[in-house]
Amino acid sequence: MTSTNDPLGLAPDAPLFAAWLSTAAELAAGRSQFFSIPGHKQRTQLTGPIVQGDLPLYAGLDSPQLSGGMLADAQDRAAALWGVDWCRFSVGGSTHANQAVALALGAPGDTVIVSRTLHRSMLTGLILAGLQPIWVYPELDDHHGLPLGVAPEKVAKALDEHPEAKAVLVGDPSYIGTTGDLAGLAAAAHSRNVPLIVDGAWAAHFGFHPAYPQHALALGADALVISAHKTLPAMGQAALLLALTTEGRLNSSRLERGFEAGHTTSPSGAVLASIDAARALLAKHGERLLGDLLDLRTRAVEKLARVAGLEMLTGEHVDPAKLVIRLPGTGALGGKVDQRLRSEGFLLEMADRDTLVPMLTLADDQAGVDALVEAVAKAVEAERGPARPVSTAPSWRTVPVTALAPREAFFAPHETVPARQAVGRISAELIAPYPPGVPVLAPGEVITEEIVTGLRRIRADGGRIAYAEDPTLATFQVVRS
Template sequence: MPTDPRGLRSDAPLLDAWLRFHEDAPTPFTIPGHKQRHDLVGDVVAGDVPLYAGLDTMKLSRGVLHDAERRAARAWGVDLCRFSVGGSTHGNQAVALALGRPGDEVVVSRTLHRSMLLGLVLAGLVPVWVRPEVDPAHGLPVGVAPTAVDAALREHPRAVAVLVGDPSYVGTVGDVAGLADVAHAHDVPLVVDAAWGAHLGFHPDLPPHALALGADVVVTSAHKALPAVSQGALVLARSGRIDPRRLDAGVEATATTSPAGGILASVDAARALLERDGAALLGPVLEAVDAARARLGEVDGLVVLDGPGTDPLRLTLVLPGAGVDGNAVEADLLRRGLPLEMADRDTLCAMVTLADTPAGVAALADALLESLARRRGPARPLAPSGVWAVDPETASTPREAFFAPRETVPLEAAVGRVSAELVAPYPPGVPVLAPGERVTVASLDALRAARAAGSRIAYAADPSLATLDVVAH
């Protein structure tokens, strides 16, 4: 029989409903088709309870989802919360539909995840790109400067929103409060894709979350930094500069009509855990990561991200000065059962959460130190990835290019043509080319360099990069 994790029942209505379902299982004549039988396809369906006629009645008469969302809104200090079983991808696209009308401009950080950029396609919004600053000490993005956003809004006074990602994929944290001040001075909302930052603000040694710093909307993944099931996410918003009805409509327009109750219940449980025990669980892990960071910082030439402007829970290493290839280190760690969130030639990134243990973090540090010592070679000069530096040349709106007739051409012949597809090295999933942008030598060089460094080229019709889909003449 399922058990109640950490006594969260009574403050997690969706979890409570999930437990009740298993304690007094019905004989359902509803979907899902497995009917709770584990003898057909195995335990892979264990715990799969639908929202409709599962956690709630088919008519949602108990209101458990609404109750859970209300509690999450209270936890983050906002008016509105919607749970998602489609990850932050769904949340970002729902928010895009809520911001304006087709043809409206939005100021967008170029390092936003591809899900929001494809949300612009769905909504017909036109991006005004702003680039993050890159720290010369480690070659990684540190956030978009408020002055850059202010300049963009002055040049595009009809823009209807500012969209940024914070914290970044590599754990850097920008000036969200400054961005909120600038956006609000121009009377537009600040939307933050905080997919990697659901834990922020729930321990005194962590940066505040973006909503506490003035953001109007935050999309965050409960399955990344919190112990929720994969695809669990939250959309959190305060009304005023965002129309709650439009946001609700955007969520419903892009959501499945058969949401997985297990995912929803896990988001609810993660929220209740974070509120009640988050600080107690985070404290020892933060201390362990700090200790690991100190040990790794003794490696000559290795850059370990630390200090203000970083998420203390993320362990990010920059390798060129230590003469180490991150792909080789990743292979060593995989052999020891220690996969990393990100690894390419120059960067390693370990995702640490409140579910980790000090012993586990120490073991990771041991394995890293051993591999770094064994793999050490001549130091390389720091060469920031072109992913963070390519300046897009806009030729048409993303929506126009996405729906335009397209043709496939050899990669070299694509230079000067307009991309019909979105192409991004993964990780981190930040586009080098987006629909509607002119293909340049610099963009192709950035893609080739990312692939040579060990990144997978994602979302392209031809991941080998032999060809590219462009808008037909």
């Protein structure tokens, strides 16, 4: 029997979600009182309704000893759904999961082959683990200037040149939904007996409908990081780390220790239960819902294509659910279009000078998407100008000059210098436009005039410069000479 709290009847196949429903019902009926954390105790008289639903895992959904076994059961079900033998739920997002797997790969000083368009969380994972990246670069789409996948031949060449490498790490799909040849990458890695690790944060929905790509694990990856809160209806910070350890390329004990090293000892039961519910939703209704989402996106693309100069990213190697809107042909600036949309109540996932990304997910409906499309068309027309050439953003084109290992630079004495004096110095900080959170500058890399100019152009176009000590870019943190 379904209820308004479980409209699709997921609880019988979702032990953590069922425990959350039961515990919430007990509290609502006055049959339970919390004398454990969180400190709000589900009472709203102090900070209001924001605390409602925030139930703990320990001494909440389960006992402090986890004697009910709901978490282990839920993780086992997820492992079975994705076809692996090891799975952990994270309440720290893909950031925590990426850092956890980095800690499991080798020892400080070991090298790994890494796609340069990695998310900053994987780079910080390399710093924590003391791993030395050997960069490989994705192909670029000539028409849009956007990244495609990393060619398997590039990875094979890097492994030949660095036979000591412990792993290959890539992000796939990219932030803007482009996909690469993961089967080819897995073959290249496995021929050298090293694991392929995939940050698939944006691909939690892959593999559950024939029109979508297979998920990375089905294509040969040894570990996959996914964000359940990005493309599935899970709570913020919900992520999974899934791995195949039976092949011997990854060690389950190291994975466990790496995961626990950065995981909170007070995980949110509500976030964990939402992962469980999202997994059950995929298993029970995924194909139908993903088909509906495909229809929504197809209709949106057809309507937006009627706007002169507007282009959408499409093709065989693009996530069929991702709506990526390209503006150069309209002359409109993404930041200005975004401001108009926000004033109308439409909040987009991403807007930079040339690109808009309104996220479409399983939670969207036809009326909402139609309203979005109409608003985008009006905003673009209002900001229309002369068409401009396509340019490639620094996040996708930067080829760094590495002077120090990331960990060495991170811990080195540093100083603050004006931007004009920073050129030619070694960066002590990580700087990335956000979104997408792909580093343009990492600790240990030489600051160049091109990098400074590119970052300043992004800021001038309304982008946010993230993680920099000085987001105005008047000064930079550099390794002390």
